Amino acid sequence: MQAYIPDIAIVITTYKRQELLRGLLQSIRELEVGPAAIVVVDNEKSSETEAIAAQFNVERYVAMENNTGGAGGFSRGVAEAYQMGHKWFWLMDDDVAVLPNAIEELAKWTLKTDTDLANGIPISQTVGAFQPARRNYDSSFFYWQYKFSTKFGMQNPLASAKRVQSQPSTPINCLCFEGGLVHRRAVEEAGLPDARFFIYADDTIYGYVLSQYTKMLFINDYTLIRTRTMQTMRVGSARKLTPASDMSRYYIMRNRGYMANYLKLYRQYNPLFFKLGTAYTLAKELVRLFVSGSTADKRSSLRELRRGMRDSRAIKHDAQWHPYSKVCSLPHTEA
Known part of the structure; x- marks a missing residue:
């Protein structure tokens, strides 16, 4: 019997960070179990970025005429992956690297969703989006505010970091474009990410919109490591x-x-x-x-x-x- 491998298209948005993109693509190509496809949306429309995409045999390279920000890049990237016919869209910025066995870790969770949908269970009654755990560049746990407060219109700064590290999964109602994984059926219900945001809160609100149509989980399995240091x-x-x-x-x-x-x-x-x-x-x-x-x-x-x-x-x-x-x-x- 053939082992289950989820049909995942990785969607990357990049802008003027060729070396970071090169590192990400290298980490993807080193996976023993790789994605079904890679989509790179280039907000710079750079010949250097196009050459890097060709070097790594990226299945679809999209050069944007203008910089549309992360919001516009992921909106276009999800549309491209959807058009290609893939089931899962794994969204990531260019300043991360994929950890070994990442696809296998995701497969432990996506199998139930794919099975549920094959058995006729609607997307509203199964998990149509996941947010895997990430590591900082120093390999420490990367904290992410996983609860969107609809009352105040912001991510809850008091959401417990210990809670998500102490259990296999946690229900969430927002998403991050640094590793969010979304099923095409959820996209069909919620639509594309809103390109009008340009940057900031675009992923939070896209996750919030998704949560109106499907269940969502933070999963305590590491699949990405951040590769860019930042002053904090x-x-x-x-x-x-x-x-x-x-x-x-x-x-x-x-x-x-x-x-x-x-x-x-x-x-x-x-x-x-x-x-x-x-x-x-x-x-x-x-x-x-x-x-x-x-x-x-x-x-x-x-x-x-x-x-x-x-x-x-x-x-x-x-x-x-x-x-x-x-x-x-x-x-x-x-x-």
Whole structure:
């Protein structure tokens, strides 16, 4: 009897980080059990990146005409993998490497989902998305806020790190594009990632949208290791605060407008508590700016925070707003 191997397409979004991409592709090609396909979305449209993709025999290389951010890159990448007919889409940035036996670790979880679906169980009653554990570049556990607070519109900073490390799996309602694994049936229900986010909270909200249509689990099996070191300020025993650019500050605040509209869509929007969440988010960004040793021009950074808040309000009150699933439909193909 042939061993079960999940039909996984790895979807990578990259931008001006060729050496990191090379390292990731090398780690994938060294797997004893590899993916069914690799899709690379290049937001730089670089001939160097295209050459690297060709060197590693990537099944599909997509050069974007403009930088669409992680949100646009993964939206396009999922659409490409869907069109290719694969069942599972494993999403990852270019600054990670795949650990040995990663596919085998995922297979322990995807088998039940594939079996359930083959037996006619709907995607809403089985697990259609997983978030595997990751390691930091120093091999320590990488903490990720796995609970999205619909009341405040932010990931719960108090979600226990010890809990997810102490049990095989934990129910979640958000996702991270650094290792999130999604079944095509879940994508058919939820639609593509919303490219309008550009960066920040795009994966959180995509996971939240997915959670309206399928079950989701954090799994305590390591499949990725981060390969890029970052300056951080420790907050507690597991949490860290990383520096941000002015561009990030703008999107952190602006994208709360999209976040509010998705919460409204699923009837989970609370105006008062969402404002408190916005205040907390702003306070965190001010701490990041003034306390974490940032060398940014403080006045410029404050202008970007204000601009993001202004544009967020415009998005939140836009009567013409529609969820991305209504804006960009999936290509039609047989699985």
